[in-house]
Amino acid sequence: MTRGTFKKFVGIEAWLVLALALFAGAANAAWDINLQEPVTSTARRIYELHTFLTWLIFAIFVGVFGVVTYSLIMHTRKRGHKAATFHDNTTIEIVWTVIPAIILVMIAFPATKALVAARDTSQPDITVKATGYQWKWGYEYMTGDAAGVKFISALATPQNQIRENAPKGEHYLLEVDRHLVVPVNKKVRVLTTSADVIHAWSVPAFGVKTDAVPGFVRDTWFKAEKEGIYRGQCSELCGKDHGFMPVVVEVVSEAKYAEWIAEQKKAMAAGAEDPNKTYALDELVARGEKVYAANCAACHQPTGKGLPPVFPALDGSAIVKGPKENHLKIVLNGKPNTAMAAFGAQLSDLDIASVVAYERHAWSNQLNDAIQPAEVKALRAK
Template sequence: MQVLSRSVLLSRWAAIAAVVITVVMTAGGVAHAELGQPSNWQLGMQEPGSPVMDQVSWFHSFLLWIITAITAVVLALLVAVVVKFNARANPTPSRTTHHTLLEVAWTVVPVMILVMIAVPSFRILFTQLNTPQADLTVKATGKQWFWTYAYPDNGAFEFDSLMLQDNERKPGQPRLLAVDNEMVVPVNKVVRVQTTAADVIHAFGVPSLAVMVDAIPGRLNEAWFKATQEGVYYGQCRELCGRDHAFMPITVRVVSEQAFAAWVEDAKKKFAVAPDAGARRLASSAGID
C-alpha cells in the first residue's frame, strides 16, 4: 500500500511539473514575442501577422499540449514501473505475455492521436499551397548575397535590397535584419511572391507572415500572404547559400493602400534604371573593379 501511494504521488508530481512547464512556455511566448521580428528572451513563435500564421501558431500550441500530455503519461508509467515493479516491491513478477485489451489500446490510441494531428495539418498545408486570387505580385530573386525585387503588376522597375551595416542603421532597426530598400506591400491584400535565384539555391522566409519558399535557379516558385497589420516584418534567407548567407535579410514593410500607391509612383522614378546596383555595390565593398 505504501509503495502504491508513492507511485501515485510521483505520477501526480510529474503531471503537475509538465503542466507548469507548458504554461510557462506558452505564457512566455505570448509575452515576449513581437510582431515581425524576434525579441530578447523570446519563447514561442513571433506574433502572427497573417491569417495563415494565425493557423500555424494555433497548430503549434495544439501540438505542444499533445506532446506534453504524451510525455506526462509516459513519465508516469515509467515512474510506476520503477517504483511498483522493482525486485524488492514485486519479488514474484507476473508471467503474463498477452493482454488483448492493452494491445488494442496501444494501437488505436496512437492512430487516433495521429488523425487529430493530420486533419488540421493537411488543412493548413492546403491553405499555404493554394494561392488565392492575388491583388499584387512581387518577384523576389535571390543573389549572392542580397535580394532583387520586381513588381510586374505595377510597372517596369526593380531594385536591390542589401543589409544595412551597423553604422547605417537607424534607431529601432534590428541588427542583421534591416535593409536599405524594403519590399513594400499594402495591408489586407493578397500578395503573391514569386521566387527564383540567379546563382545558387536561396530561400525566401518571413516567419510572422508564414512564408517560406525556395528560390531555385531556372525555376519559378511561388507563395502568398495577406498581412493584416501595418508594420515591418523581418525575415532571412533560409537556405545555406554561401559565405554571406547570414547577411541576406528580408524586410517587408506593410503600409496602407494609399501609402503603397504613393510608394509605387516614387519607386518608378527611383528604380527605373541600374537594376544591377547591388552587384556593383558588393563588388565595390570587396575591392573588385
C-alpha cells in the same frame, strides 16, 4: 580523497557548471520561447497548430512518464511484486496501436488544413517576383499599379558594425537599403527563383518560407492584416554571406502604397539611362565606387586586396589590368566553379561599365579606361 568524497565533489561541480550555463544564457539572450506574433491567417494557423501540438505532446509526456514513474516506485521487489511472465497480450497490442493512430489523425487533420491553405495562391491582388542572388534579393512587381517597378534589396548594416569596429545597431543584419512595400489587407503572391544557388524567402510573422531554386519558379502568398515592418532572412545555406541576406517587408496603408508607387516610378523615370550617352571617366569612377561598395567590397575588400585564395585581389590583378572585354565578361557572367557570381541580371549596363571602370582606375591599377554602357550592351547581345 575517498571514493565517496570524489563522487560528491564531481556532483557539486556538475551542478555548478549547469548553473553557470543557465545564468550565462540568461545574461546573453532574451528568453523568447514562442513564435513571432502572427499577422496573416497562414501564420495564425501555424501558431495554433504549434500550440495544439505542444499541449498534446505535453499530455503524452505526462501520461507515459507518469505510468513509468508509478511502475518504478510502486512495483518493486521490496514491495513484494514479482516480474510478470506473460507474453502476447492482444488487448494491450490493440490499445497501443489504436491510440497512436487516433493521435496521428488528430494531428493530420489541422496540419493538412493549414498546409492546403498555405499553398492556395489563387486570385492574388498583387504578384511580386523575388529573385535570390548571392547575397541579396531582387524584386519586380508583376501586376497591379506597381507593375514594372523593380529594384535590388541588399543588406544595409554598415561594414564597421560587421567587423566589430562600431556598436551593433538595433536591427543588426536585419535591415536592407530598400524594403519590399505592400498594402495592408491585400493578397500578395510571391514568385521565387534564383540566379545562382538555392535560397529561401522567409518571413516568420507571415508564416512564409519558400525555396528560391535556379531554373524553377515557385510561389507562396501572404495577406498582412497589420501595418508595420516585418523581417526575415534567407533560410537556406547559400554560401559565404548566407547570414547577410535579410528580407524586409513594409506593410502600409493603401494611400501610402499609392504614394510609394508614384515615387518609385518618378525615380525610375529620372534615373532612366541613355544607352547612347558617352560618360566621362570621373562620372564612371564616382558611380562605380558606389556600385563596388554595395556589391563587391564584401568579398574583394574596400582595398581591393581580396581574401585569397577564395576571393582574389583586384589590385594588380591580371584580369583587371588585361583586356577590358575579358573583365566585363567576368562581371556580366561570373566565373564557373568559383564564388564569383554573375552580375548581368543584377546591374544595369551603366552600373557594370562604371564598376569595371572604377576597378581599372582604383588602387595601383590606374588604367584610366572610360568604359561606356554601349560596350556592355554589345557584349550582352553576343
